[in-house]
Amino acid sequence: MSTQERLIETTRELLWERGYVGTSPKAILQRAGVGQGSMYHHFTGKPDLALAAIRRTGEELRASVDRLLDSRESAYGRVEAYLLRERDVLRGCPVGRLTMDPEVLASDELRAPVDETIAYVRDRLATVVEEGVDRGEFAAHLVPDDVAAAIVATVQGGYVLARASGATDAFDAGVRGLLALLRRTDRA
Amino acid sequence: MSTQERLIETTRELLWERGYVGTSPKAILQRAGVGQGSMYHHFTGKPDLALAAIRRTGEELRASVDRLLDSRESAYGRVEAYLLRERDVLRGCPVGRLTMDPEVLASDELRAPVDETIAYVRDRLATVVEEGVDRGEFAAHLVPDDVAAAIVATVQGGYVLARASGATDAFDAGVRGLLALLRRTDRA
DNA sequence: GTCTATATGCCGATAGAC
DNA sequence: GTCTATCGGCATATAGAC
Numbered sequence: 001m002s003t004q005e006r007l008i009e010t011t012r013e014l015l016w017e018r019g020y021v022g023t024s025p026k027a028i029l030q031r032a033g034v035g036q037g038s039m040y041h042h043f044t045g046k047p048d049l050a051l052a053a054i055r056r057t058g059e060e061l062r063a064s065v066d067r068l069l070d071s072r073e074s075a076y077g078r079v080e081a082y083l084l085r086e087r088d089v090l091r092g093c094p095v096g097r098l099t100m101d102p103e104v105l106a107s108d109e110l111r112a113p114v115d116e117t118i119a120y121v122r123d124r125l126a127t128v129v130e131e132g133v134d135r136g137e138f139a140a141h142l143v144p145d146d147v148a149a150a151i152v153a154t155v156q157g158g159y160v161l162a163r164a165s166g167a168t169d170a171f172d173a174g175v176r177g178l179l180a181l182l183r184r185t186d187r188a
Numbered sequence: 189m190s191t192q193e194r195l196i197e198t199t200r201e202l203l204w205e206r207g208y209v210g211t212s213p214k215a216i217l218q219r220a221g222v223g224q225g226s227m228y229h230h231f232t233g234k235p236d237l238a239l240a241a242i243r244r245t246g247e248e249l250r251a252s253v254d255r256l257l258d259s260r261e262s263a264y265g266r267v268e269a270y271l272l273r274e275r276d277v278l279r280g281c282p283v284g285r286l287t288m289d290p291e292v293l294a295s296d297e298l299r300a301p302v303d304e305t306i307a308y309v310r311d312r313l314a315t316v317v318e319e320g321v322d323r324g325e326f327a328a329h330l331v332p333d334d335v336a337a338a339i340v341a342t343v344q345g346g347y348v349l350a351r352a353s354g355a356t357d358a359f360d361a362g363v364r365g366l367l368a369l370l371r372r373t374d375r376a
Numbered sequence: 377g378t379c380t381a382t383a384t385g386c387c388g389a390t391a392g393a394c
Numbered sequence: 395g396t397c398t399a400t401c402g403g404c405a406t407a408t409a410g411a412c
Binding site (some may be wrong): 017018019021022039092093096097099100101102103105111114115118119122139140141142143145146147149150151152153154155156157158159160161163164165166170171173174175176177178180181182183184185186 | 205206207209210251259280281285287288289291293299302303306307310327328329330331333334335336337339340341342343344345346347348349351352353354358359360361362363364365366368369370371372373374
C-alpha cells in the first residue's frame with residue numbers, strides 16, 4: 001500500500017475512533033508509521049487529508065447499503081436486512097459520528113460528503129418503503145420519506161443509546177421496536 | 189451568580205457546542221470571564237469541572253422529561269408531546285452528543301451521568317408505552333421497552349440527520365414517520 | 377518522496393503573590 | 395478566592411536536507 005493510502009486508511013480509523021477534533025496529525029503519522037514530511041507532500045494539511053478519508057468512508061458506506069438493499073426480497077426483508085446488518089455497534093457509525101464534530105459542521109467541504117452519504121441511505125430506504133406500501137406490505141397511510149428517516153434515525157440513535165450504556169442491548173432493542181412497529185397488525 | 193456557578197454554566201454551554209475533547213479550560217475561562225486560578229480553586233481540573241456540568245445537564249433533562257410525561261393525556265399524546273417538544277434541533281442533545289466523545293466514553297465517571305440520564309428517559313417512556321398497550325391505544329404485540337428504545341433512538345438519530353444536512357427537516361420527518369408507525373391501523 | 381529540525385501557539389496544570 | 399507567571403508537552407505547519 002502506498003504511503004498516501006496508508007495515510008488515508010489510518011485517518012479513517014482515527015476519525016472513527018476519536019472524531020476530527022480528537023485526531024491530530026501526529027497521531028495519524030505515528031500509527032501509519034510515516035514521517036511528517038510525507039503527509040504535507042501528499043496533502044495540504046489536516047483538513048485536506050480528513051476530506052479524502054471522509055469521502056472514502058462515505059463511498060464505502062453507500063456501497064455497502066447498495067449491497068444490502070439490492071436484493072429481491074420483500075420490502076420488509078430488505079429493511080430488516082439493513083437494520084440487522086452486522087455492526088460493531090459500540091464503535092458507532094463512522095459517518096454519523098462526524099455530525100457531532102464542531103469543526104466538521106463548521107466546514108461546508110467536510111460536511112458535504114457526510115450529508116450526501118446520509119441522504120443517499122435515506123433515499124434508498126425510502127424507495128424500498130414505497131415499494132412496501134405499494135405492495136401492501138406496509139400500512140397504506142405511511143409516508144415513505146418519513147419512515148425512511150425514522151429507520152435511519154433509529155440506527156444512528158441506537159448507537160447513542162448503546163455507547164451511553166457501554167453495551168449493545170439498547171441498540172438491538174430499538175431495532176426490534178422499530179421492526180415490530182413496521183409489521184402490519186390489521187391483516188393476517 | 190457565583191464564580192463557581194459561572195464556570196459550571198459556561199462549561200455546560202461549551203460541552204454542548206464542542207464536546208469534551210473540543211473544550212479547553214482556556215476557552216471556558218475566557219467565556220466565563222474568570223481567571224485560571226479560580227477554576228483550580230473550585231475544581232481539581234477539567235474532568236472534575238466537566239463532571240459537575242454533565243451532572244447538572246442530566247438533571248435538567250430528566251426534569252424536563254418528567255414535566256412532559258407527567259400529564260393526564262393519552263399515552264399517544266404523551267409520546268407525541270415528547271417527540272414534538274420544542275427543540276433547538278441543530279444544536280442536538282447536550283447529553284447524547286457526549287457519547288461521541290472518546291474521553292467521555294473512556295471515563296466511567298464521566299459516562300455515568302450520561303448513561304443514567306438516557307436510561308431514565310427510556311424507562312419513563314417504556315412505562316407510558318406499557319400503559320398505551322394495556323389501554324389498547326397501541327398494538328398488543330409491542331414490547332414497551334423496545335418501542336421506548338426506538339423512540340429515544342429516533343430523537344437522538346434525528347439530530348444526526350438534521351446536523352448532517354444543516355437543516356431541521358430530516359428530524360421532523362423521522363418524528364412524523366415514527367408517530368405514523370405508532371398509530372393503530374387495525375381499528376377505527 | 378520522505379525525512380528531521382524548527383517554529384508558534386495552545387493544552388492542562390502548578391506556584392505563589394495579593 | 396482570585397489573579398498572574400510559568401511549565402513541559404502537544405498541535406499544526408514550514409524549511410530544507412537527502
